[in-house]
Amino acid sequence: MKKIVYQKPGMAAEERIVLKANLHTHTTNSDGKFSPEEIIEMYQGAGYDVLAFTDHRKTNPVSSYDGKGMVLISGIELHPVGPRNITWHILAVGVPEDFPHNYPATGQEAVDLANASGAAVFCAHPYWCGLTSGDVMTLNNILGIEVYNTSTRYIGKEFNMYCWDDCLNAGKEYTAIAVDDIHSRRDFCCGWTMICAESRSQEDIIKALKQGYFYSSQGPEFSKIAVHDGILEAEFTPCAAAVLVGRNSTGAMFSIENPDGPGTASEVSSIKADLKDCPRGLFRIQLRDANGNYAWSNPIRNPYI
Numbered sequence: 001m002k003k004i005v006y007q008k009p010g011m012a013a014e015e016r017i018v019l020k021a022n023l024h025t026h027t028t029n030s031d032g033k034f035s036p037e038e039i040i041e042m043y044q045g046a047g048y049d050v051l052a053f054t055d056h057r058k059t060n061p062v063s064s065y066d067g068k069g070m071v072l073i074s075g076i077e078l079h080p081v082g083p084r085n086i087t088w089h090i091l092a093v094g095v096p097e098d099f100p101h102n103y104p105a106t107g108q109e110a111v112d113l114a115n116a117s118g119a120a121v122f123c124a125h126p127y128w129c130g131l132t133s134g135d136v137m138t139l140n141n142i143l144g145i146e147v148y149n150t151s152t153r154y155i156g157k158e159f160n161m162y163c164w165d166d167c168l169n170a171g172k173e174y175t176a177i178a179v180d181d182i183h184s185r186r187d188f189c190c191g192w193t194m195i196c197a198e199s200r201s202q203e204d205i206i207k208a209l210k211q212g213y214f215y216s217s218q219g220p221e222f223s224k225i226a227v228h229d230g231i232l233e234a235e236f237t238p239c240a241a242a243v244l245v246g247r248n249s250t251g252a253m254f255s256i257e258n259p260d261g262p263g264t265a266s267e268v269s270s271i272k273a274d275l276k277d278c279p280r281g282l283f284r285i286q287l288r289d290a291n292g293n294y295a296w297s298n299p300i301r302n303p304y305i
Contacts, residue, residue: 006196007226016196021050023093024179030055033184044068046189052093059097078110083135089124094206120209126163128152133166144174147296150190151181168282169247175298178216191218212298219293230275238267241288246279275302
């Protein structure tokens with residue numbers, strides 16, 4: 001079992017287990033190509049620990065499925081009409097299996113219903129939907145957005161970093177998940193969420209999502225994310241690019257491909273920085289490995305202003 005040292009500002013360091021999760025999954029119960037049993041076989045075979053079923057407007061009887069060692073979570077994707085007649089895609093992870101499928105009238109009603117059921121709630125793939133950061137921020141009490149969505153890459157809209165950063169710049173302390181949003185084979189296993197939980201129980205997994213104890217990845221892995229005594233420390237698998245992304249034009253570079261021209265590339269596997277030298281307000285760690293795969297920490301609030 002993989003583990004991570006995770007320490008938030010003002011909190012004690014914790015060693016937590018790391019669970020690889022796909023939190024956005026469609027099956028033949030909505031518009032997916034694979035049955036729930038086939039999906040389970042695929043993700044179990046790829047080494048996943050957690051799989052959330054989030055069919056459109058439908059829950060799944062996950063308690064009746066054989067998870068083959070994975071934690072299976074009941075979820076749903078809700079689709080009320082939003083701004084400019086754009087359909088919201090509200091991802092709710094951890095709803096009861098008997099969650100009502102009645103069509104919510106508004107995006108906020110969908111969020112409120114999901115939150116009341118105990119779910120972790122995110123706005124899915126805003127770039128693909130045509131939603132602006134301003135639109136996203138009209139939703140109260142969401143945890144955040146999808147920073148990466150595999151199934152939206154076919155029209156070039158898989159990344160949502162700009163929307164995320166715009167929300168962070170506005171003071172919204174949104175977290176961000178990476179998902180497959182699998183419908184067919186081509187969507188399989190390209191982006192995932194690494195949940196840093198106290199245990200493998202569904203209760204602790206949802207708790208970790210709500211508290212922001214996770215990071216998202218296409219490949220790079222963190223083994224430490226810690227802020228203590230005014231120092232930021234992060235350790236991770238070797239990466240060609242490691243940067244702190246801050247508000248507006250602020251940031252900090254620890255490695256970048258070919259910084260002095262072709263042939264000057266190097267890799268790093270750690271960051272250590274005084275918070276006084278880090279971006280003010282909210283910032284996040286962004287990694288990219290030699291194959292071009294990203295990883296993203298959740299935002300860190302710098303107490304220095």
